[in-house]
Amino acid sequence: MTDEPVIQINSLRVGFETDEGYFRAVDDISFHVGKGESIGLVGESGCGKSVTALSLTRLIPSPPGRIESGSVVFGGRDLLAAAPRDLRQVRGAAISMIFQEPLSALSPLHRIGRQMVEGIRFHRDMPKKEAWAFARDWLSKVGIPDAGERMYAYPFQLSGGMQQRVMIAMALMLRPSLIIADEPTTALDVTTQAQIFALIREMKQNDTAMLLITHDMGVVWEMCDRVAVMYASKIVESGSLDDIFSAPAHPYTIGLLSAIPKPGMEKKTLSAIPGQVPSPFGYPRGCNFQDRCPRASDECRAAEPEFEEIAPGHIVACFHAERGI
Amino acid sequence: MMAGNEKDPIRAPLLDVRDLSTWFPVKRGLFSLTAGWVRAVDGVSFAIDRNETLGLVGESGCGKTTLGRTLLGLEQATGGDVLFGGRSIPAMSRREMNRLRRHIQVVFQDPLSSLNPRMNVMDIVTEGLVQFRMVEGSRQEHAERLLGEVGMSPDAVYRWPHEFSGGQRQRISIARALSLKPDLIVCDEAVSALDVSVQAQVINLLLKLQSEHRLSYLFISHDLSVVSNIADRVAVMYLGRIVELGKTTDIINAPLHPYTKMLIAAIPVAGEKRISPEVVSGEAPSPSDPPPGCRFHPRCPEAMSVCAETPPAEVVRDGHRVMCHLFGG
Numbered sequence: 001m002t003d004e005p006v007i008q009i010n011s012l013r014v015g016f017e018t019d020e021g022y023f024r025a026v027d028d029i030s031f032h033v034g035k036g037e038s039i040g041l042v043g044e045s046g047c048g049k050s051v052t053a054l055s056l057t058r059l060i061p062s063p064p065g066r067i068e069s070g071s072v073v074f075g076g077r078d079l080l081a082a083a084p085r086d087l088r089q090v091r092g093a094a095i096s097m098i099f100q101e102p103l104s105a106l107s108p109l110h111r112i113g114r115q116m117v118e119g120i121r122f123h124r125d126m127p128k129k130e131a132w133a134f135a136r137d138w139l140s141k142v143g144i145p146d147a148g149e150r151m152y153a154y155p156f157q158l159s160g161g162m163q164q165r166v167m168i169a170m171a172l173m174l175r176p177s178l179i180i181a182d183e184p185t186t187a188l189d190v191t192t193q194a195q196i197f198a199l200i201r202e203m204k205q206n207d208t209a210m211l212l213i214t215h216d217m218g219v220v221w222e223m224c225d226r227v228a229v230m231y232a233s234k235i236v237e238s239g240s241l242d243d244i245f246s247a248p249a250h251p252y253t254i255g256l257l258s259a260i261p262k263p264g265m266e267k268k269t270l271s272a273i274p275g276q277v278p279s280p281f282g283y284p285r286g287c288n289f290q291d292r293c294p295r296a297s298d299e300c301r302a303a304e305p306e307f308e309e310i311a312p313g314h315i316v317a318c319f320h321a322e323r324g325i
Numbered sequence: 326m327m328a329g330n331e332k333d334p335i336r337a338p339l340l341d342v343r344d345l346s347t348w349f350p351v352k353r354g355l356f357s358l359t360a361g362w363v364r365a366v367d368g369v370s371f372a373i374d375r376n377e378t379l380g381l382v383g384e385s386g387c388g389k390t391t392l393g394r395t396l397l398g399l400e401q402a403t404g405g406d407v408l409f410g411g412r413s414i415p416a417m418s419r420r421e422m423n424r425l426r427r428h429i430q431v432v433f434q435d436p437l438s439s440l441n442p443r444m445n446v447m448d449i450v451t452e453g454l455v456q457f458r459m460v461e462g463s464r465q466e467h468a469e470r471l472l473g474e475v476g477m478s479p480d481a482v483y484r485w486p487h488e489f490s491g492g493q494r495q496r497i498s499i500a501r502a503l504s505l506k507p508d509l510i511v512c513d514e515a516v517s518a519l520d521v522s523v524q525a526q527v528i529n530l531l532l533k534l535q536s537e538h539r540l541s542y543l544f545i546s547h548d549l550s551v552v553s554n555i556a557d558r559v560a561v562m563y564l565g566r567i568v569e570l571g572k573t574t575d576i577i578n579a580p581l582h583p584y585t586k587m588l589i590a591a592i593p594v595a596g597e598k599r600i601s602p603e604v605v606s607g608e609a610p611s612p613s614d615p616p617p618g619c620r621f622h623p624r625c626p627e628a629m630s631v632c633a634e635t636p637p638a639e640v641v642r643d644g645h646r647v648m649c650h651l652f653g654g
Binding site for chain 1 (some may be wrong): 521553593599
């Protein structure tokens with residue numbers, strides 16, 4: 001990517017105040033998404049990937065959430081410092097979101113058409129009738145049969161796959177420069193998921209960038225150009241698809257990839273990562289992965305590893321990273 | 326699936342399901358008249374041997390969970406028969422049924438809703454033992470032994486379900502299922518809610534327990550990758566029917582039914598060819614109004630004219646069953 005990135009996240013730190021005390025969910029995260037690029041942010045539940053996504057447009061409920069520091073540069077300004085009014089203009093238009101549960105993202109009380117028209121008219125100066133036709137055309141573009149009639153449907157009257165198609169239409173219709181998709185296919189059957197993948201690929205314009213949040217390496221493989229792997233509030237490794245899948249360097253990435261069951265494997269023991277993710281209230285000194293890591297040494301318990309570029313564009317934070325040839 | 330060997334208890338399968346149906350009435354109108362039926366499970370036959378795992382896969386709404394619940398006696402079968410150890414479950418009296426429950430246990434998807442939040446771990450894992458008067462010595466000893474079997478530390482006994490992570494909670498559910506020394510455990514999406522690294526741990530635990538206790542599993546899952554890793558044989562369900570059943574390697578490497586092929590083609594596998602969009606089409610129709618003929622024909626890339634008219638019969642070749650006109654069904 002020679003162009004200026006669409007979005008640049010610098011040293012983002014986000015925490016939450018809870019009854020049990022304060023914990024940091026996202027710790028010093030930096031990455032960028034280039035024009036037209038699709039980045040996958042992968043990690044297991046609780047690693048901070050969704051909090052990262054929500055923080056970009058300041059959708060973290062505050063309190064209890066608190067964006068401690070960092071900047072999110074989008075369109076030449078820092079969204080973390082922008083006025084609420086300006087942010088509302090960005091959300092849903094220049095940056096749109098697709099969530100995992102369309103039923104909780106769509107209003108259950110309003111018909112599909114009305115919700116879409118409301119979104120269009122909030123951002124565009126368009127007469128109601130025209131907006132209605134515009135929305136209907138988008139419903140048919142995303143493969144919803146009888147779009148004219150479906151405009152009058154309530155979300156619960158559609159299947160999960162159809163609901164997600166509505167979300168995609170709403171996310172894409174205003175030609176955003178960035179789509180943030182948080183587990184967009186996790187609640188769907190594999191067959192529907194494959195159709196949604198194809199739809200996003202087809203509909204996304206060439207210069208639209210995407211940040212895809214997922215726990216599923218297979219989804220990343222299908223949809224992304226670059227990957228950032230998160231573990232316990234930090235990015236531990238990032239690189240191109242090839243870097244991550246052919247030459248993973250961080251022991252966590254290596255462990256994660258080999259723990260995935262693949263169709264056609266024999267009935268046999270999988271190579272699991274032992275132990276469990278540490279509690280966010282008690283992240284250890286040094287590397288957060290040390291307790292589960294087969295390569296952990298005294299060094300890992302004493303200090304936090306810094307990022308190192310082991311190949312062009314392939315960075316990893318580990319003292320004992322796997323190094324290619 | 327030949328019947329007729331229930332008199333021979335050694336050769337009979339542990340579980341023999343014959344033409345089982347579970348329909349739910351659709352009530353409408355002032356007098357709640359039955360306006361139709363949702364045929365959630367519609368004429369299903371299969372068997373599970375001792376020490377064997379049968380994987381059951383299909384999309385949401387295909388009836389796989391209802392099938393599991395029917396075997397557990399949580400739903401009433403509308404037709405067909407289930408033989409467990411050669412004895413018919415639907416023909417059992419309530420007392421016999423209650424005794425049987427010891428032998429068939431279950432692990433659900435969401436341990437937080439299937440573990441009582443007001444019971445501590447010891448009470449949860451030994452409740453069944455108390456119910457069946459199988460406690461010898463103290464409950465705590467039993468609980469510690471069971472926790473050890475599932476790889477948990479004995480000091481968990483006086484802790485509560487909410488104190489544990491998802492993977493640990495699922496271990497507690499497994500310990501509870503194991504407590505009565507069952508023959509068969511129905512695992513309904515038992516690892517689906519878990520993260521990959523933890524999912525692998527729980528799958529490994531299930532494999533270990535199977536070889537130690539000669540357990541049989543009915544492993545219900547939407548995830549064919551997981552199933553292929555744990556099952557000896559796989560049954561593929563579509564709209565209430567088993568459309569294909571065979572050895573796991575045959576199902577994955579040489580699937581016959583176009584639906585099975587579609588399911589396999591739709592799995593995203595890191596490092597392999599990306600899914601081509603043409604391989605999948607459509608959504609499963611509602612089980613209350615299944616299409617005539619072969620239920621899969623509206624989505625089938627290989628559909629012929631006969632498929633829209635006549636339901637295919639089942640064809641068996643070397644133990645590999647398929648219900649499709651392409652194979653002369």
